[in-house]
Amino acid sequence: IFIEDWVKIGTAAKNRIKQEFGDLSFEEQCTLCEKEAVNVTLANLLSYPFVRERVEKGKLALRGAHYDFVNGTFELWELDVKT
Numbered sequence: 001i002f003i004e005d006w007v008k009i010g011t012a013a014k015n016r017i018k019q020e021f022g023d024l025s026f027e028e029q030c031t032l033c034e035k036e037a038v039n040v041t042l043a044n045l046l047s048y049p050f051v052r053e054r055v056e057k058g059k060l061a062l063r064g065a066h067y068d069f070v071n072g073t074f075e076l077w078e079l080d081v082k083t
Contacts, residue, residue, distance in 0.1 A: 012040050013039070
């Protein structure tokens with residue numbers, strides 16, 4: 001059940017990208033969806049009180065990453081948390 005629920009969060013990422021970037025190519029939408037799924041997952045971590053507390057106190061930073069193995073690029077970013 002956990003894996004199924006975890007995979008379902010990708011739906012929110014897909015819907016957001018289709019709505020906001022529907023004019024882009026399918027390939028570009030897929031790349032954006034991959035990155036947005038990372039953001040959704042990071043934001044989901046904030047639903048755990050012990051994670052949120054440490055983030056709000058500056059003791060923990062949530063970082064996401066995307067590796068494009070076709071182009072050999074790697075992006076790393078910190079989740080922008082609005083507390």
